[in-house]
Amino acid sequence: TQHFSYQDDTLNIDGISLKELAIEYGTPLYVYSKKALVENFRQYADTCKRFESDKIHSLVCYSVKSNSNLAILNILGQEGAGFDIVSGGELQRVIAAGCDPRKVIFSGVGKTANEIGLALKHDIHCFNIESFAELHRINQVAQEMGKQARVSFRVNPNVDPKTHPYISTGLKENKFGIPYEEALACYKAAASMTNIDVTGIDCHIGSQLLDDAPLLEALDKLLHLVDQLSEEGITLKHIDIGGGIGITYDDEKPVAISDYLTRLFTRVENWRKQKHPDQSIGLMFEPGRSISGNAGLLLTQVQYLKTNSDKNFAIVDAAMNDLMRPSLYEAWHKVLPVSNRKGEATSYDIVGPVCESGDWLAKQRELVIQADDILAIMSAGAYGMAMASNYNTRGRAAEVLVDNGNAYLIRRRETPEELFALESVLP
Ligand code: LLP
Numbered sequence: 001t002q003h004f005s006y007q008d009d010t011l012n013i014d015g016i017s018l019k020e021l022a023i024e025y026g027t028p029l030y031v032y033s034k035k036a037l038v039e040n041f042r043q044y045a046d047t048c049k050r051f052e053s054d055k056i057h058s059l060v061c062y063s064v065k066s067n068s069n070l071a072i073l074n075i076l077g078q079e080g081a082g083f084d085i086v087s088g089g090e091l092q093r094v095i096a097a098g099c100d101p102r103k104v105i106f107s108g109v110g111k112t113a114n115e116i117g118l119a120l121k122h123d124i125h126c127f128n129i130e131s132f133a134e135l136h137r138i139n140q141v142a143q144e145m146g147k148q149a150r151v152s153f154r155v156n157p158n159v160d161p162k163t164h165p166y167i168s169t170g171l172k173e174n175k176f177g178i179p180y181e182e183a184l185a186c187y188k189a190a191a192s193m194t195n196i197d198v199t200g201i202d203c204h205i206g207s208q209l210l211d212d213a214p215l216l217e218a219l220d221k222l223l224h225l226v227d228q229l230s231e232e233g234i235t236l237k238h239i240d241i242g243g244g245i246g247i248t249y250d251d252e253k254p255v256a257i258s259d260y261l262t263r264l265f266t267r268v269e270n271w272r273k274q275k276h277p278d279q280s281i282g283l284m285f286e287p288g289r290s291i292s293g294n295a296g297l298l299l300t301q302v303q304y305l306k307t308n309s310d311k312n313f314a315i316v317d318a319a320m321n322d323l324m325r326p327s328l329y330e331a332w333h334k335v336l337p338v339s340n341r342k343g344e345a346t347s348y349d350i351v352g353p354v355c356e357s358g359d360w361l362a363k364q365r366e367l368v369i370q371a372d373d374i375l376a377i378m379s380a381g382a383y384g385m386a387m388a389s390n391y392n393t394r395g396r397a398a399e400v401l402v403d404n405g406n407a408y409l410i411r412r413r414e415t416p417e418e419l420f421a422l423e424s425v426l427p
Helices: 018-025 035-050 072-080 088-096 111-119 132-145 180-191 213-231 259-273 289-295 323-328 416-420
Strands: 005-007 010-013 028-031 056-063 082-085 102-105 126-129 149-156 195-204 236-241 281-285 296-308 311-316 335-337 346-351 360-367 373-375 398-403 406-413
Touching: 010 018, 010 213, 018 028, 018 296, 018 373, 018 398, 028 102, 028 289, 035 056, 035 149, 035 259, 035 289, 035 398, 056 259, 056 289, 056 346, 072 088, 072 406, 082 088, 088 102, 088 111, 102 111, 102 335, 102 373, 111 132, 126 132, 126 195, 126 236, 132 149, 132 180, 132 195, 149 180, 180 195, 180 213, 180 296, 195 373, 213 236, 259 281, 289 296, 323 360, 335 360, 360 373
Parallel strands: 028 398, 056 082, 056 281, 082 102, 102 126, 126 149, 149 195, 195 236, 236 281, 311 346
Antiparallel strands: 005 010, 028 296, 296 311, 296 373, 335 373, 346 360, 398 406
C-alpha cells in the first residue's frame, strides 16, 4: 500500500493524482498500479528463484479469477507467470493476452467436454482433476483427439484454513477435490489409462489465509501421499499447493510470502533429499489475491448525503454490482477520501444506488465528506471487477492501469446499449 499515499491532502497512486483520474475517466473507476502488481508477483518469483536447482524447479501460476483483465495477464505473463484458470473463457483470455497456454493449469469441479478439448488443443500444462468422473471424461476427450492429458488430482487434505467459511475449501464437507483416503485409488486408475499422463498432485485449502501453518500441514499430507504413490510405482513430477495467502484490508498481518515460501521449499528439499535423492520435483503455486488485491482500488463519487432517523448515508455511484465482496461476505474494505477535508468527522454507511438493502460498500466509517467528493475503496484489485455484474442494468466500471507516471485505460466503461445488445424481442 505504499503505492497509495497522500500528497498535499490528495490521494495519489504511484505519484498520479486519483482526483485527476476520476475527472478524466469518470466514476466508478478501478485503478491499478503496475508497480504494485509486479512487486507482489516478484515476492513469489524471487523466492522461487532462490531455491531453483537442477532438482527443484517451480512455476507461479497467477489465479486468473482474481483479476482477469488482459493488461494484467499480459504484465504477469511478461514476468514469467503461469496461469491458474477455471474455465475455457479464462484460457481464451490468457491466449488473447499473449501469454503461453503451456503454462496453464486448469482447476475447477465442472470442466465441460468442450473446455477440456480446448485445453488439450492448446497443450496446457496440467488438468487439476477434482473427481473420478472428470478423470474418465478427460481420458475420453484426449482419446478422441489422439492426445495425452497431463493430470494432477486435487486432494482434499482436510485441514482447517481458519478463514471465512465461504472461502475455505479444504475441509471434508466442501465440494472441492477428492477425499484424501480415495486419492490412491484414483491415481492407480489414472495410471492405467491410455491417454492420461499422471504428473502431479495439488490442493487449495482456502483463501485469505493469514498464517501459513495450515498450508504447511497440507503440504505434509501431500508429501505423505507422494511417498505412498512412489511405492506403487507412480512417480509425480510436481506438487501444487494452491493459492490462499491473505492480504491486509484493515490491520491483518499476513505471513510474508518470502517467509512462507522459504519454509515450504526447505521442507520439500529436506523431504526430497531424505526420501527421493535422485529425483527432481517441481513446486507450483496458484496465488490470486496476494498478487492483485492490494494493487488496485475503486474510485467512486458521493452523489448524496442523507440521514434517516439516526443513520447517515453516503450514497455513492459504485454499488454491489461493482464490488460484491461487502454484500456477499460482509467483507471490510478501507474507505479513504481522495481529497482530505478539515472538519469534524461523521459516521456514514457507504451505500450504492442498487435497490437492495444489501447494497453497501462499507458501514460506520468516520469521514469528513460532502456531496461530489471522490472516495477510494481500497484493496479492491482482487475479486472486485472480476466479480462485477450488470445488475440494475448498470454498465461495469472502467479500469485504468498506472505505469511509470502514465495512466492507461485498460477497459472502457460499458454503455447501456451494449448491455442489451444480445437480446431481442419476439417477432
Ligand atoms: N486456486 C484455486 C483452486 C482457487 O479456488 C483459488 C480461489 C485460488 C487458487 C486463488 O486463491 P487466492 O490466492 O486468491 O486466495 N471471491 C472470494 C475469494 C474466492 C476464492 C476462490 N478460489 C473473495 O472475494 O474473497
